[in-house]
Amino acid sequence: xxxxxxIKNQWDKRNVPLTPEKGVEEIIKKFALILKKQRISQMxxxxxxxxxxxxxxxxxxxxxxxxxxxLGVMIGSLLIRVLIEYGTTIKKAKLPLGSSMAxxxxxxxxxxSARRRIHYYITPILFVSYVLGFVWLLPLFRQNLSxxxxxxxxxxxxxxxxxxxVLIGVQIKRELSVLKKLKQ
Amino acid sequence: xxxxxxxxxxxxxxxxxxxxxxxxYTEGREDQAKDLAxxxxxxxxxxxxxxxxxxxxGTWIYRITVNVCLQEIRRREVTHIKIDTAVDxxxxxxxxxxxxxxxxxxIDRLPPENKTIILLELEGVPQSEIAEITGISHQAVxxxxxxxxEQLSKCVRNE
Numbered sequence: 090x091x092x093x094x095x096i097k098n099q100w101d102k103r104n105v106p107l108t109p110e111k112g113v114e115e116i117i118k119k120f121a122l123i124l125k126k127q128r129i130s131q132m133x134x135x136x137x138x139x140x141x142x143x144x145x146x147x148x149x150x151x152x153x154x155x156x157x158x159x160l161g162v163m164i165g166s167l168l169i170r171v172l173i174e175y176g177t178t179i180k181k182a183k184l185p186l187g188s189s190m191a192x193x194x195x196x197x198x199x200x201x202s203a204r205r206r207i208h209y210y211i212t213p214i215l216f217v218s219y220v221l222g223f224v225w226l227l228p229l230f231r232q233n234l235s236x237x238x239x240x241x242x243x244x245x246x247x248x249x250x251x252x253x254x255v256l257i258g259v260q261i262k263r264e265l266s267v268l269k270k271l272k273q
Numbered sequence: 274x275x276x277x278x279x280x281x282x283x284x285x286x287x288x289x290x291x292x293x294x295x296x297x298y299t300e301g302r303e304d305q306a307k308d309l310a311x312x313x314x315x316x317x318x319x320x321x322x323x324x325x326x327x328x329x330x331g332t333w334i335y336r337i338t339v340n341v342c343l344q345e346i347r348r349r350e351v352t353h354i355k356i357d358t359a360v361d362x363x364x365x366x367x368x369x370x371x372x373x374x375x376x377x378x379x380i381d382r383l384p385p386e387n388k389t390i391i392l393l394e395l396e397g398v399p400q401s402e403i404a405e406i407t408g409i410s411h412q413a414v415x416x417x418x419x420x421x422x423e424q425l426s427k428c429v430r431n432e
Contacts, residue, residue, distance in 0.1 A: 093422040096429060099376050100395045105296065106303055108288040113281050116314050123315075186316050186337045187324065189408030190389060193340045270347050273384070 134175065138168060155229060162222030166215040173207060194271055201268040208261045216257070220250055280318055287334045288314070290396065294335070297392040298342040300377040309345060313338045328405060335398070335406045339389050346385060379428035383421065390414060391421045 109115070141164045150156045177200075184196050223246060230239050291313050295306035316337050324333060380388060386407070393403045400418065404411040 093426050096376055096425060097395060099372055103293075103296065103301070103373065105289060105293050106307060108285060108292075109307075112288065112311075112314070113277070113284050116284075116311060116318055117277070119311070120315055120318055185320075186340045187320060187328075187333045188340075189336060189406060190339050190343070190386070191408030193336075266350075267347055270350065 134171065137171075141168070153229075155225060159222045159225035159229070162218050162225070166218040166222065170212070170215050173211065177204060177207070198268065198271050201264055201271065204264055205268060208264070212257060212261070216254070223250075276321060280321060283317065283321075283330060283334070284314055287331065290331075291334065291338050293396060294338050294392055295342055297377070297380055297395070298346060298388070300381050301373060309338075309342055312345075313341050316341060332402055332405050335393070335402075339393075339406060343385050343389065375429055379425055382428065383424070387417065387421050387424075390417055391425060394418050394421075 145151075145160060145164065148156070148160075150160045181200055184193065184200065186193065188196065227243070230242055234242070288310065292306055292310045295309040295313070296303070299305040299309065313334070317334060320337075324330070328336070380391065383391065386409075389407060390403060390409075393406060394400075398406070400414050401411055403409075403418075404414045407414065409417070
């Protein structure tokens with residue numbers, strides 16, 4: 090095999106899987122499952138927001154300025170992050186896959202460039218705000234909790250923040266690699 | 274208009290060409306190609322109502338196939354998913370299968386855009402349609418095909 094014609098000849102002789110008989114049913118079933126999962130995610134997101142707001146009022150966070158600031162900033166930055174993530178996921182799903190390869194690549198580049206701006210500017214601000222909100226709450230924890238519980242919350246939170254920072258970093262690195270590949 | 278009836282007709286007509294193209298992106302691995310083909314038709318089902326008919330249905334499906342397969346390749350490269358080579362080792366004893374492996378490997382070494390162009394050319398898609406699918410001018414497609422054919426021939430000779 091040393092010329093293009095031979096490669097073409099080889100290509101035409103390949104074994105190709107047959108069209109699955111129940112392929113259409115499987116696709117329709119899979120699509121219904123995806124829609125169901127999306128609805129569940131929306132419900133989980135809605136419930137999380139409701140629980141956070143409910144918790145805010147349950148502990149009367151509005152009556153104590155330090156608690157209001159700390160918890161408000163933490164819940165706020167978390168909600169903004171989740172909503173941004175949710176919004177961009179929907180935006181990506183709506184990219185027109187039926188466009189030409191070049192046009193679709195351009196749309197993907199625009200999408201990942203927007204994600205890069207989010208990662209460079211909004212994510213660090215939200216992360217720092219979240220940690221600051223927690224720091225604001227620390228004196229209250231110290232006053233109202235036993236020293237053992239206080240230490241547990243403090244060290245476990247530092248650990249969680251570190252893991253979160255690494256996970257966010259890995260995700261950002263992956264998306265930047267995709268952008269780099271798209272621009273090649 | 275019965276969506277399921279239309280989709281069934283589209284599926285039966287286009288599945289063979291979609292799976293053939295997907296096999297080119299997965300170095301001939303059937304399981305991966307089948308998954309990709311299913312993903313392609315999932316997207317077709319999802320966006321069938323939004324198909325405006327500004328290209329033929331066949332071109333539109335080819336475009337979705339190319340975009341889905343390229344996304345998957347990028348995802349694999351970025352997440353460093355290793356492609357299982359066990360299948361290759363078991364079949365490499367037969368000369369014919371070895372030739373298929375060589376052909377797929379050489380295609381896989383091409384950059385994504387060139388890989389797409391040559392896979393469509395190998396499938397016998399007219400160059401004007403390849404231009405429509407890729408969004409690259411007809412003239413540029415013609416020039417590139419000539420160059421890629423040379424690269425590919427050189428690669429299989431040296432393997």
